[in-house]
Amino acid sequence: MAPTQAYPSIQAFYKREVPTQGDGFTEGELADALDPLNRKWDPEREYEESGIAELVPGPKAVTFVGRVVNVSTVWGRSQKQPKAAGWHYLILKDDFAAISIKLYFSRKEYPLKLGQLLTIWTVFISDASKTDTTVIPSVLIYANLFPGRVTSDHIMIHTNSSTDEICRAPLDYHKDRALPGLMTLDSYIRSGHDGVAGVKILVCIKSIGARKRITTKKGAERDLAEIILFDHTSEARCTLWGELIDSAKDWQPGKTILLISNPGYRVGYSGKGNIGIQHSTMIDINPEFPDAHWLKKYAAGLTKKESLCLEFPEDVWDIEAAEHGIYRNLYTLAEIDEWVRSEPRQVFTGYINVTIMEMSLVLHHRRNMLMCTECCGIPIYANTLHTTCLNCSKPLTLSLNPKIIGTLLDETGSIAAGKLLWSARAWEQLLGRTPAQLSDMKGEEIRALEQRMGFLRMHLVFGWAESVGRLAVLGMCM
Ligand SMILES: [Zn+2]
CATH class of the missing domain: 2.40.50.140 (Nucleic acid-binding proteins)
Structure with missing residues (x-):
């Protein structure tokens, strides 16, 4: 039995609405029905609060909290839910266990991002090995949700920063013990990607590339963005697709730490290894454990050393x-x-x-590099004092290139x-x-x-x- 943790109580997030009188729908109610996040949800039964590790397959009204560690979206018809326009595959985890979720939406996709804290209400938990989805190591259970159509299902995305501390410990983490399966980026790229189960890598974001649109071989348009990851041993590229690009908008080069469990691997065009994100990958953003604190400190020191144009600090010297x-x-x-x-x-x-x-x-003038600054982890040069970041479109003021x-x-x-x-x-x-x-x-x-x-x-x-x-x-x- 996992130790209990103080999860936010449901009452804190869920306000009971007074049922409206009369029949017929107002426009507001119609909009609410189409957007389950706005919907007034008034459940008929009581839901038992549970950690994800305590959920067992079978019928039972339960509610649980977890962070999004993987998300992908599929648009299309489902035989099981013909009213759905598509669905998300999600993995949610708390400090002790993870659950995979198929979340249907009727019209608009949910604004889901990696790292978000969700509360889920459902009345049925399935055995993950008995479903049609990919079996993911350490994810034993599964839930199917269609909030807005199935009245017993509900979801809440927490945006309040008071929940920041919740569900940040890596799975299998025990104080004073090394995290099982954790390897350096260098050993992962050299040999760790080859048939080792339960691999985890801990990396810091080095840079975040611009969003690009490409046409796949099948003719579909897809957005991608490339990020560079590093630890104290190596560097690797990682391509983000679709909704994961939005997640990366909040990441800070040199600061944001990712714990990537079950990463995918492919050989990059440079011959170097690329880290891939697949269905079974789990990404903890800024996890709470000593190795992550160490890497954060290491990255801060490195950024200071390598940064081209640090801002001049005021008030250090007289x-x-x-x-x-x-x-x-x-x-x-x-x-x-x-x-x-x-x-x-x-x-x-x-x-x-x-x-x-x-x-x-003369050399730097010809190269259009008289001035410089840094944004999105990328050095930016120009001969002018002002420019905009091609990646995030932020207006930038440059300083002289030392x-x-x-x-x-x-x-x-x-x-x-x-x-x-x-x-x-x-x-x-x-x-x-x-x-x-x-x-x-x-x-x-x-x-x-x-x-x-x-x-x-x-x-x-x-x-x-x-x-x-x-x-x-x-x-x-x-
Ligand atoms: Zn930028």
């Missing part, structure tokens, strides 16, 4: 004191390196005296300038113009500026803080 205070130290690059390695927690500022060994203004400066050198060492984080003020002091003015410049002017700046020797005011994770340029003077 720039006024750094430039005009009593304690103004001149460091060599070797000394900074030593400080950062031995006392990474120390927040400090100082001066360095360096020479610009190389400028790449790679327009090559190596900086002093007597003790060098630093790749692309690794520095420049404040807007430092950029302006260095270039003698604002980024907006730079973006207006023509090819010849750019070339002249580049030549003026090569081998320039200057003092830079820098700041270090572990939370920023890279050397910041606060200002400069010749």
